[in-house]
Each structure stands twice: as C-alpha cells, then as structure tokens.
Amino acid sequence: MIVMFELNGKSVSARVVHPTSLLAMLRDELRLPGSKNACEEGECGSCSVILDGDLVCSCLVMAADVERSVVTTVEGVGDDGKLHPVQQAMLDSGGVQCGFCTPGIVMTAVDLFDRVESPSPDDIREALAGNICRCTGYGAILRGLEAL
C-alpha cells in the first residue's frame, strides 16, 4: 500500500505493508530515524510527532491513516540547518544524556511552546508527563525549557 502525506513541509509517499505504524513508516521506509522506537504502547513518548496539529505517539498511529495528513518530526523542527530554540535550550542546559528520549522531548516542548506562550514550570512538567528519560535527566531538561 502507498501512503501519501506531507512530511516536514514536503509531499512524500511511502510504500508500507499494512498494518504498520507511522513510526515504522518514518524509520524504515522514509529513513528518518529521529523518532525513536521503544515501548510501542504509548508509555514512553520517544516516538512523539505532530500529526495534523496534535502531538501524538507515532507508534500508535496506523500508517495508512496518515494519508493526506501533515506530519512534523524532529527532523523538521529546525530551520535550514539552524536548531529550533527548544533544541538549543536543551543543549545549553545539558538536557541530553544518552539522547534517546531527546527527540520525543523536543517534539513535546515544541508543541507546548506553540500552544502556550509562556508556560509555567507546572505546565512544562504536565506536558512532559508522557516522556520518559531513562537517564532521569529531568532536572537539566526542565531547567533548559524553563529558561525559554
């Protein structure tokens, strides 16, 4: 089955063997490994992408259901080689240890700052409730995002 959609501002098409997830399509067919595959059940947030304006776990989206949709992944948040302010903030605060959860946390924070102009520390914590950092580097992540 061929799925056509808009990915990071460009029209793309991908051949998938249904049923599979948007995450598998992104990583295996479209060769975008930024979105990470870990729990495959919506617990860890490391596969977070923005689908038609909503932050979702791409492992829980049926690839075929993305037809004619608009998807933004971590590969699409920066601007022509320049990091997104959220990415820069995470770097500056040392909010990256092993880095596995980082793309998901970046997507969650990008979505939060798009929706809420000046999120409070509590807003940031609530927004990150679905993103697990196995290194437990939350302190540095929060400090980076609170500085934005």
Place this chain on the structure above:
Amino acid sequence: MDFVVATDLEEALDALGRGALPLAGGTDLMVGVNAGQRPDNVVALRRVRELRQRNGQRIGAGVTWRVIEDEGPRALAQAARTVGSPQIRNAGTLGGNVGTASPAGDGLPFLAAVDAEIELTSREGVRTLRWDEFFTGVKETARRTDELITAVVLPAALPGRQEFAKIGVRNAMVIATVACVVTRADDGTTTVALGSVAPTPIRIPEAEELAKTLSDPGSAALDEFQHLVAAGVRPITDHRSTEEYRRHGAGVLARRLLTRCLREGAA
C-alpha cells in the same frame, strides 16, 4: 486486507457492514498491532466529522480526551485529565474508551454515575442503550460488529456536584487501580460509581440510599457509607493490585468524594 479512511458516517457504516474493525485514536488497537496482531479489515474514523461533534448533552464518540479536559462536564473533565499523557489524550476518544470497555476505562465511572446512554448506529438504524445494558463484561459490550458507537448521550440535567478521583501507583500515565465518581443533586440524590473493581463499571445502590440521608460532611454515618461501598464492589487480584487493596481503596475514595460533594453543597 482492507483499509478504509472514512471521511463521513456513511463510509464508516458501509465498512463496518463489511466486517471492518473500527480504529479511533489507536491507543488500544495499535498496541495490539505493535504486538503482532494483524487485523485485516480496518476502518479509520479520525476524519469522520459527525463523530467529533458535541451538541448539548450529546458527545460525539470521536471527541478526544483533550477536548473533554477543557469542555466536558466537571467529573468527566477530571477523569479526562488523568487519561495517559498529553499524547494519548490528543489521540484517544470517549467512544474508544466506551468501545474497548476495559474495566479500568477512566471515562466509564462517570457514564455510570449519570446513567449515560450509548448511541449505536448501523445501516439498519440507530439504537440507544443505557450504560448498564451496553457494558456486559470485561472488554465485552452489546455492540454488534456492524454497529458504530456514534455518541454518548448524557441526561438533560446533570447533578450540580460531581467529583472524580482514581488511585494509581503514580500521578501521571497510570491505569487506575480504583476509580470513582460521586455525584449529588440539590435534592440530595447521590450516585456512587466505580471502575477497576468489577468486570464493568458499577454503582453501589446501598451506599447511594444511605448517602441520600446525609448532609453533614463530618457525619459518623460516613463510616457506614465507606463500609457499604467496600462491601459492594467485586474486585479481583491481578498484576496491578489485590482484591483487598481495591476493596479498601473503593471505600476510601467514595467517602472522600462524597465529603467533597457535601462540603461544596454546604459552602
């Protein structure tokens, strides 16, 4: 292998008539797919506009937790805030919660507490079942496979005071060990509904009868109320908790929520 991206109700009902499995937010179905399940006939409902509508007391089945968090009736909004993570609340829908019919479905105690109805639509027509006719067992409902859950219909007048709470091992991203809704109307009518303590959401009529006679949040009769709730649930021991803990938690939660309703009434 068949996959239909339905854009309106007609298309969705046609696909269901041909045996398709309904896919709403994917937060349950895709977990199965990722674990190796291969549903060969699926209809995606995300774009069916009719399912996303809210008209008064009728909440379309495709309304997401994110929307209910902001716009739902008080105790249902409280429940919505405890569903998964922001990512899950953006995808998961009330209709999906109802259709999956997990004993731990966060939205289900509220539906039981207010005697909500489930609207089912097929090519044959529309029928509406009360929550206790609809939920028949653990992940079992009275829905025929050709029927689509199109809406949850709440009564015209909702109780003025309503409170939800759930017990879990942590604050966020948690499946309920016990969930409870208590509602109270101005005339003292009280409902007590619980989740995760029986195969389906349940009400505790004996506790409701007693609660109707109470008005003082400090009343000693709250001990008896708590006891009736604990005695009225039918929990099991599983990987998430024990029968004893759930029974105890059910009584404690119901008492706490009734107290909140009474305090609010007195204020």
